[in-house]
Amino acid sequence: xxxxxxxxxxxxxxxxxxxxxxxxxxxxxxxxxxxxxxxxxxxxxxxxxxxxxxxxxxxxxxxxxxxxxxxxxxxxxxxxxxxxxxxxxxxxxxxxxxxxxxxxxxxxxxxxxxxxxxxxxxxxxxxxxxxxxxxxxxxxxxxxxxxxxxxxxxxxxxxxxxxxxxxxxxxxxxxxxxxxxxxxxxxxxxxxxxxxxxxxxxxxxxxxxxxxxxxxxxxxxxxxxxxxxxxxxxxxxxxxxxxxxxxxxxxxxxxxxxxxxxxxxxxxxxxxxxxxxxxxxxxxxxxxxxxxxxxxxxxxxxxxxxxxxxxxxxxxxxxxxxxxxxxxxxxxxxxxxxxxxxxxxxxxxxxxxxxxxxxxxxxxxxxxxxxxxxxxxxxxxxxxxxxxxxxxxxxxxxxxxxxxxxxxxxxxxxxxxxxxxxxxxxxxxxxxxx
Amino acid sequence: xxxxxxxxxxxxxxxxxxxxxxxxxxxxxxxxxxxxxxxxxxxxxxxxxxxxxxxxxxxxxxxxxxxxxxxxxxxxxxxxxxxxxxxxxxxxxxxxxxxxxxxxxxxxxxxxxxxxxxxxxxxxxxxxxxxxxxxxxxxxxxxxxxxxxxxxxxxxxxxxxxxxxxxxxxxxxxxxxxxxxxxxxxxxxxxxxxxxxxxxxxxxxxxxxxxxxxxxxxxxxxxxxxxxxxxxxxxxxxxxxxxxxxxxxxxxxxxxxxxxxxxxxxxxxxxxxxxxxxxxxxxxxxxxxxxxxxxxxxxxxxxxxxxxxxxxxxxxxxxxxxxxxxxxxxxxxxxxxxxxxxxxxxxxxxxxxxxxxxxxxxxxxxxxxxxxxxxxxxxxxxxxxxxxxxxxxxxxxxxxxxxxxxxxxxxxxxxxxxxxxxxxxxxxxxxxxxxxxxxxxxxxxxxxxxxxxxxxxxxxxxxxxxxxxxxxxxxxxxxxxxxxxxxxxxxxxxxxxxxxxxxxxxxxxxxxxx
Numbered sequence: 001x002x003x004x005x006x007x008x009x010x011x012x013x014x015x016x017x018x019x020x021x022x023x024x025x026x027x028x029x030x031x032x033x034x035x036x037x038x039x040x041x042x043x044x045x046x047x048x049x050x051x052x053x054x055x056x057x058x059x060x061x062x063x064x065x066x067x068x069x070x071x072x073x074x075x076x077x078x079x080x081x082x083x084x085x086x087x088x089x090x091x092x093x094x095x096x097x098x099x100x101x102x103x104x105x106x107x108x109x110x111x112x113x114x115x116x117x118x119x120x121x122x123x124x125x126x127x128x129x130x131x132x133x134x135x136x137x138x139x140x141x142x143x144x145x146x147x148x149x150x151x152x153x154x155x156x157x158x159x160x161x162x163x164x165x166x167x168x169x170x171x172x173x174x175x176x177x178x179x180x181x182x183x184x185x186x187x188x189x190x191x192x193x194x195x196x197x198x199x200x201x202x203x204x205x206x207x208x209x210x211x212x213x214x215x216x217x218x219x220x221x222x223x224x225x226x227x228x229x230x231x232x233x234x235x236x237x238x239x240x241x242x243x244x245x246x247x248x249x250x251x252x253x254x255x256x257x258x259x260x261x262x263x264x265x266x267x268x269x270x271x272x273x274x275x276x277x278x279x280x281x282x283x284x285x286x287x288x289x290x291x292x293x294x295x296x297x298x299x300x301x302x303x304x305x306x307x308x309x310x311x312x313x314x315x316x317x318x319x320x321x322x323x324x325x326x327x328x329x330x331x332x333x334x335x336x337x338x339x340x341x342x343x344x345x346x347x348x349x350x351x352x353x354x355x356x357x358x359x360x361x362x363x364x365x366x367x368x369x370x371x372x373x374x375x376x377x378x379x380x381x382x383x384x385x386x387x388x389x390x391x392x393x394x395x396x397x398x399x400x401x402x403x404x405x406x407x408x409x410x411x412x413x414x415x416x417x418x419x420x421x422x423x424x425x426x427x428x429x430x431x432x433x434x
Numbered sequence: 435x436x437x438x439x440x441x442x443x444x445x446x447x448x449x450x451x452x453x454x455x456x457x458x459x460x461x462x463x464x465x466x467x468x469x470x471x472x473x474x475x476x477x478x479x480x481x482x483x484x485x486x487x488x489x490x491x492x493x494x495x496x497x498x499x500x501x502x503x504x505x506x507x508x509x510x511x512x513x514x515x516x517x518x519x520x521x522x523x524x525x526x527x528x529x530x531x532x533x534x535x536x537x538x539x540x541x542x543x544x545x546x547x548x549x550x551x552x553x554x555x556x557x558x559x560x561x562x563x564x565x566x567x568x569x570x571x572x573x574x575x576x577x578x579x580x581x582x583x584x585x586x587x588x589x590x591x592x593x594x595x596x597x598x599x600x601x602x603x604x605x606x607x608x609x610x611x612x613x614x615x616x617x618x619x620x621x622x623x624x625x626x627x628x629x630x631x632x633x634x635x636x637x638x639x640x641x642x643x644x645x646x647x648x649x650x651x652x653x654x655x656x657x658x659x660x661x662x663x664x665x666x667x668x669x670x671x672x673x674x675x676x677x678x679x680x681x682x683x684x685x686x687x688x689x690x691x692x693x694x695x696x697x698x699x700x701x702x703x704x705x706x707x708x709x710x711x712x713x714x715x716x717x718x719x720x721x722x723x724x725x726x727x728x729x730x731x732x733x734x735x736x737x738x739x740x741x742x743x744x745x746x747x748x749x750x751x752x753x754x755x756x757x758x759x760x761x762x763x764x765x766x767x768x769x770x771x772x773x774x775x776x777x778x779x780x781x782x783x784x785x786x787x788x789x790x791x792x793x794x795x796x797x798x799x800x801x802x803x804x805x806x807x808x809x810x811x812x813x814x815x816x817x818x819x820x821x822x823x824x825x826x827x828x829x830x831x832x833x834x835x836x837x838x839x840x841x842x843x844x845x846x847x848x849x850x851x852x853x854x855x856x857x858x859x860x861x862x863x864x865x866x867x868x869x870x871x872x873x874x875x876x877x878x879x880x881x882x883x884x885x886x887x888x889x890x891x892x893x894x895x896x897x898x899x900x901x902x903x904x905x906x907x908x909x910x911x912x913x914x915x916x917x918x919x920x921x922x923x924x925x926x927x928x929x930x931x932x933x934x935x936x937x938x939x940x941x942x943x944x945x946x947x948x
């Protein structure tokens with residue numbers, strides 16, 4: 001009998017089968033993920049989750065009898081009161097009804113399984129991409145990293161490629177017929193033997209000569225020659241900047257209800273999840289404003305109430321200041337998302353427009369404006385009278401393709417709107433489609 | 435019991451280590467071989483983690499298997515259920531191979547490891563080695579090598595012909611897998627080891643015999659059609675044929691050699707699992723009876739403590755629990771419970787028969803040596819024949835079995851038989867029939883095809899008691915069949931009693947699907 005400990009064997013034997021399954025059911029899983037994301041709170045997005053897909057799509061059909069048609073015989077244990085010839089009503093609970101083993105539709109249930117966090121986000125954010133907007137100058141700014149590129153004959157000792165060097169040395173030693181240790185040994189032994197016998201002979205002399213010749217050859221052909229040395233070659237490669245900062249701007253004046261803030265929060269969270277997928281390092285700056293703007297932490301941003309008028313340009317100025325202070329556009333990819341109910345002080349609109357156009361947009365990779373509306377008072381889209389003042393201010397900028405704008409009134413619209421904004425190559429399209 | 439040298443408790447507490455496993459194994463072996471007279475393959479016990487157990491679940495318990503999305507689906511399903519805490523994992527998985535591999539989980543306590551070794555490494559192992567079905571249909575020595583070959587071969591096909599093509603083929607083959615077995619013994623014993631050699635030789639021969647010149651030789655035009663009688667034509671194609679995969683492998687006109695080979699692999703694997711489906715009650719009954727005898731023996735000899743014995747009894751009674759039909763937990767007859775109850779009943783008949791037993795089982799009643807009788811039964815029966823032969827009135831009464839008929843024509847369900855003099859035989863016959871896969875699986879056969887004509891494949895299903903095939907599934911499977919066959923397929927559901935055509939399904943081969 002053998003006892004074998006298999007616990008240390010590499011796990012994940014089913015991984016490739018699992019990937020095949022996900023690939024197979026991709027469309028279904030994707031739909032499930034997106035529908036499921038409406039229900040789950042956005043904070044949970046990052047976590048893995050259970051999804052359920054219709055079993056129909058991944059059914060493995062077999063030739064089997066339908067359990068619906070035809071007569072069936074059952075042998076059941078636990079008879080308490082029946083005698084032969086008794087009849088039992090159908091579908092009665094307990095006595096007879098419990099006997100039918102499984103309905104015909106057993107295969108119709110949903111198929112539930114758990115996606116890992118990686119798998120979930122992969123599907124959730126698939127075919128979304130960060131838009132490349134007008135700031136080409138920024139896109140070309142790159143840092144340098146190093147990448148392996150074969151071997152070279154020079155380099156620092158730190159980069160010595162030992163295996164390759166030894167391989168070269170070995171082949172050179174073979175080619176140059178450098179004597180090996182095993183060549184010396186029999187000679188030395190025989191010499192010792194003959195010397196032990198004490199009398200000099202021709203044999204001894206020739207052996208000694210042979211040994212001397214071998215030793216000389218071994219000295220001449222070195223074990224490792226500078227010729228053999230090889231170094232790992234590293235070439236510098238340009239790397240795009242892998243850090244981003246995300247500005248969340250929000251109007252917190254009295255007109256913003258909890259519902260609107262919730263919508264805004266969801267959008268910000270989605271953007272954050274998305275950015276963290278694409279950048280190694282993402283920082284968030286929260287700026288809230290009434291008639292004056294302030295940088296705050298997340299908790300204050302979403303929670304604490306504030307009253308006052310509405311001057312949007314104050315937030316834009318604050319953002320401009322922070323960028324100048326901490327986030328040089330040379331080193332940072334800058335994303336901004338602004339949420340507002342669309343109100344603005346009438347005399348401020350012009351200032352906003354100018355500020356955005358001249359200072360903010362040139363340094364941003366992307367600027368999204370999300371207009372959140374009250375749930376009930378939905379104005380028909382495209383109806384001129386419903387346009388808010390801020391929307392009207394931003395509209396000319398959008399037509400130039402510099403800013404993305406959307407209006408959202410219900411939680412379920414957040415994700416579709418988000419997808420629309422970041423669809424691969426979709427920004428131009430959406431600009432024309434509306 | 436008289437303690438002899440080396441006796442004493444095998445272990446204390448619930449922790450185990452490899453030394454304890456070895457000691458427990460030796461103690462079990464003494465009882466299993468010495469007292470119960472079991473005859474087993476050499477054992478190999480492998481300790482695995484929960485995750486590895488889930489992996490094993492996904493590949494039908496085998497240590498290695500080819501890749502297919504459906505295994506990933508099963509893995510995902512089991513994983514989700516396990517994570518939700520709805521399902522505990524099995525304590526062990528045992529493989530019908532030589533050496534016989536038993537997987538045991540690392541989480542098990544020392545008592546549980548003892549239990550699963552007695553259950554799997556001796557109970558199941560004995561059954562695999564001695565039961566006539568396993569001897570007839572499986573090749574325990576060759577199976578692991580064959581699976582290795584299958585895995586490599588299918589991986590190579592994926593490289594050569596693309597994953598999508600292989601996946602389509604496997605989908606189709608899996609759909610027909612339950613109809614890819616020979617039900618009646620053939621002349622040749624399964625010999626999986628020669629399978630790989632055969633495939634290689636055929637390949638080499640093809641390469642050697644290939645000569646491009648043959649392509650350029652002008653053909654003489656169609657040979658004069660020898661008109662065969664329908665009967666002769668069917669005989670040449672070995673029709674009617676119930677092994678659909680076998681028929682496709684041999685006769686499908688448009689399959690490539692590698693596709694035929696994969697069908698053959700799936701067919702062999704289906705055949706390997708075929709005996710297991712027919713012997714659930716006996717196999718589990720045998721293993722459960724063995725572990726019960728062995729663990730009781732260990733306790734009597736003072737090798738395991740009272741606490742350990744109680745722990746064993748607790749999981750033992752869980753395993754053999756049979757809820758009654760009106761219990762919310764009722765989910766059919768539990769094969770462990772039925773098997774164990776019948777084995778114990780046979781032991782009782784051998785040792786203390788009543789007059790009734792003498793009348794019903796004259797050849798074993800009072801024979802005294804219950805192990806010899808049981809070993810003989812384990813070798814020579816399958817579930818259906820076992821129940822038909824050995825379900826005793828005593829057990830029918832004890833379980834209070836009754837026979838209920840559910841006929842959609844009638845407004846009510848009818849009780850046809852209960853545990854009385856008139857009912858015993860009827861109940862026994864009906865329960866045996868429910869364990870006869872020849873009866874529970876639909877009877878589907880390839881009936882006819884005219885290869886020289888329109889090549890339409892005709893498949894018959896002989897309908898019993900008006901139970902037609904599941905409509906949606908049959909459409910899908912038929913589509914797979916048509917794709918493999920390459921031409922139209924028609925499935926006729928014919929009532930076996932009246933011979934009337936009840937329903938007809940057709941499927942058209944998708945062009946260039948394979």
